[in-house]
Amino acid sequence: MKVLVTDPISDAGLDVIRDAGHEVVTDYESEGSDLLNAVADANALIVRSGTDVTKEVLEAASELVIVGRAGIGVDNIDIDAATDQGVIVANAPEGNVRAAAEHTVAMAFAAARSIPQAHARLKTGEWAKGEYLGTELNGKTLGIVGLGRVGQEVAKKLDSLGMDLVAFDPYISEERAEQIGAELADLETVLGRADVLTIHTPLTPETEDMIGEAELAEMEGGYVVNCARGGIVDEPALAAAVEDGIVAGAALDVFAEEPLSADSPLLDVEDVTVTPHLGASTEAAQENVAVSTAEQVVAAFEGEPVMNALNAPSIDESAFPRVEPYIELAETAGKIAVQLLDSRVESVEISYEGDIAEEDVEIVTASALKGVFQPLEWQVNAVNAPRIAEQRGIGVSETKRRQAEDFQSLVTVTVSDGEEAIGVCGTLFADDDARIVRVDGYRVDAIPGGKMMVTRNTDEPGVIGHIGTVMGKYDVNIAGMFNARETDGGEALTVYNVDQEVPRGAREELESDPRIIETKYISLNG
Ligand SMILES: NC(=O)c1ccc[n+]([C@@H]2O[C@H](COP(=O)([O-])OP(=O)(O)OC[C@H]3O[C@@H](n4cnc5c(N)ncnc54)[C@H](O)[C@@H]3O)[C@@H](O)[C@H]2O)c1
Numbered sequence: 001m002k003v004l005v006t007d008p009i010s011d012a013g014l015d016v017i018r019d020a021g022h023e024v025v026t027d028y029e030s031e032g033s034d035l036l037n038a039v040a041d042a043n044a045l046i047v048r049s050g051t052d053v054t055k056e057v058l059e060a061a062s063e064l065v066i067v068g069r070a071g072i073g074v075d076n077i078d079i080d081a082a083t084d085q086g087v088i089v090a091n092a093p094e095g096n097v098r099a100a101a102e103h104t105v106a107m108a109f110a111a112a113r114s115i116p117q118a119h120a121r122l123k124t125g126e127w128a129k130g131e132y133l134g135t136e137l138n139g140k141t142l143g144i145v146g147l148g149r150v151g152q153e154v155a156k157k158l159d160s161l162g163m164d165l166v167a168f169d170p171y172i173s174e175e176r177a178e179q180i181g182a183e184l185a186d187l188e189t190v191l192g193r194a195d196v197l198t199i200h201t202p203l204t205p206e207t208e209d210m211i212g213e214a215e216l217a218e219m220e221g222g223y224v225v226n227c228a229r230g231g232i233v234d235e236p237a238l239a240a241a242v243e244d245g246i247v248a249g250a251a252l253d254v255f256a257e258e259p260l261s262a263d264s265p266l267l268d269v270e271d272v273t274v275t276p277h278l279g280a281s282t283e284a285a286q287e288n289v290a291v292s293t294a295e296q297v298v299a300a301f302e303g304e305p306v307m308n309a310l311n312a313p314s315i316d317e318s319a320f321p322r323v324e325p326y327i328e329l330a331e332t333a334g335k336i337a338v339q340l341l342d343s344r345v346e347s348v349e350i351s352y353e354g355d356i357a358e359e360d361v362e363i364v365t366a367s368a369l370k371g372v373f374q375p376l377e378w379q380v381n382a383v384n385a386p387r388i389a390e391q392r393g394i395g396v397s398e399t400k401r402r403q404a405e406d407f408q409s410l411v412t413v414t415v416s417d418g419e420e421a422i423g424v425c426g427t428l429f430a431d432d433d434a435r436i437v438r439v440d441g442y443r444v445d446a447i448p449g450g451k452m453m454v455t456r457n458t459d460e461p462g463v464i465g466h467i468g469t470v471m472g473k474y475d476v477n478i479a480g481m482f483n484a485r486e487t488d489g490g491e492a493l494t495v496y497n498v499d500q501e502v503p504r505g506a507r508e509e510l511e512s513d514p515r516i517i518e519t520k521y522i523s524l525n526g
């Protein structure tokens with residue numbers, strides 16, 4: 001597999017990919033059409049914040065399985081477009097949290113003690129000792145916007161330095177905030193009380209320009225530190241607020257446009273400190289995120305769970321070994337069911353009985369949907385199958401029952417066109433040996449194979465022999481079969497494993513016999 005890496009990541013991550021036998025291509029320069037060419041045959045793309053993974057880039061990457069973000073922020077990746085294309089997007093949300101929090105604390109001190117300004121003066125030979133009277137953080141109030149991983153780490157560090165904590169985060173519980181020692185308040189209150197305001201939200205439509213002129217006006221001389229994302233703070237408004245003394249100073253690591261333009265008004269204001277997006281730039285953080293991202297890329301190639309996937313069904317790592325064998329079984333049942341129905345699918349029901357009903361089966365359900373949509377869509381996988389169902393207005397339901405008649409676990413996929421419903425039920429025997437044990441209400445014992453045929457016929461002597469003769473005439477070898485019937489002499493259903501595709505002519509000839517009600521050829525490949 002080819003892994004294209006378009007932003008610098010630690011060698012430790014590249015080694016993980018190479019050690020797993022994959023090819024690494026680094027290309028930190030390509031932009032525009034060059035990037036589109038570079039990504040065309042890539043199976044994975046690894047980026048940091050320097051590459052915009054747009055819809056256009058994703059569409060040019062027809063072989064792509066996963067986009068790995070070696071870091072936290074994914075605002076540079078069109079996750080919706082990736083989902084539509086069935087491409088996993090995964091980030092590394094833990095590895096650089098400490099580095100980002102430490103940089104935030106460093107920036108708070110830099111601003112409160114004018115370290116960069118004094119440093120620059122001294123470098124030019126000026127001993128400006130009398131000009132800098134800093135602010136002590138001890139005993140002051142820290143206002144935190146966004147009390148997630150980085151926000152909490154910053155809270156912990158600055159709490160230990162004697163700051164009082166007040167936070168704005170509508171998506172965190174009072175209980176969690178209390179554990180951290182932070183008082184939750186609305187944004188206006190936080191702005192009004194903060195001696196130092198630190199920002200730690202993602203960039204979303206809701207947070208874009210969240211701190212503008214009006215918000216900055218609420219601050220009474222405090223400092224603003226943004227090491228989260230550019231675009232959350234209105235840069236011209238911040239430059240003006242610092243210039244006018246409404247805000248005592250600011251320290252920014254991130255900008256609406258990166259690299260920051262030399263024309264930015266921020267650069268003209270003495271008390272604005274800037275760093276070029278260095279929050280995650282420590283050796284430890286870079287190793288952490290690169291290894292975590294590389295491991296997820298390798299896992300995606302091997303069909304294993306991608307732990308930090310942002311657009312794929314969630315998986316509990318410890319439960320995965322119990323759930324994994326059912327992923328393929330559900331897909332197979334979905335494929336068989338939809339080919340037996342052979343008409344427009346209106347709804348899909350996936351039922352779990354027995355031990356499997358105790359598990360988190362989100363990925364199994366997604367896989368069943370993948371099986372249902374496989375014959376319809378050219379690129380369906382567990383990432384985009386739920387989305388395809390939603391877009392097509394196909395109802396999806398999941399049921400669970402702790403008891404399973406005669407079996408330890410059963411997974412049934414039932415597809416319906418609104419009038420007719422066909423259910424295909426599978427189980428696993430010892431060594432995860434897959435068996436189809438019920439088809440449309442008939443009890444069978446069929447081994448799912450690449451090519452199958454299902455017939456409905458009257459249960460009378462000579463029918464199966466006739467089917468064998470016709471198959472032979474068309475050079476189709478029957479590798480195995482299972483016959484099931486409701487009542488002696490009634491209707492029967494037979495599942496055949498065949499070595500060759502059953503041609504339409506063979507099926508027409510079979511169906512021309514009044515004893516054969518219906519034949520369906522099923523391909524599980526593709
Ligand atoms: N400068 C860097 O190099 C660097 C390094 C790491 C992370 N980051 C950035 O820091 C930010 C935080 O990362 P994280 O890992 O803590 O993310 P996180 O998801 O753990 O936390 C984000 C928090 O923001 C809160 N939030 C979301 N919308 C909000 C809103 N409208 N108002 C208030 N709160 C809101 C969420 O509830 C959550 O608690 C991200 O933008 C990330 O990209 C930057």
Ligand SMILES: O=C(O)[C@H](O)COP(=O)(O)O
Pocket residue numbers: 048049050070071072073074096228277279280281
């Ligand atoms: O979101 C992040 O992880 C940080 O902003 C780091 O970005 P970077 O990997 O481009 O340094």
